[in-house]
Amino acid sequence: MDNLTLIERFRENEDLARKFHEVESRILSVLNFRDFFELLLIEISSIFDILMPLKAADKMLYCSKATRRKDAGR
Secondary structure, X not given: OOHHHHHHHHHHHHHHHHHHHHHHHHHOOOOOHXXXXXXXXXXXXXXOOOOOOHHHHXXXXXXXXXXXXXXXXX
């Protein structure tokens, strides 16, 4: 690898580290698992520009509703 390639790789790694730190700092305040995973998915998709397929979003929404029903019965 030449020096220019190494510098580019360092910049890419620095950008990834910044993005992960941003996600981590936003999710640390969440106190329950359901909200944690919901916020984690939202933040990762937002910060890393990842589009979630509609079917996956529907399943996530369905799981969240089912979890809420279980939590409400306790």
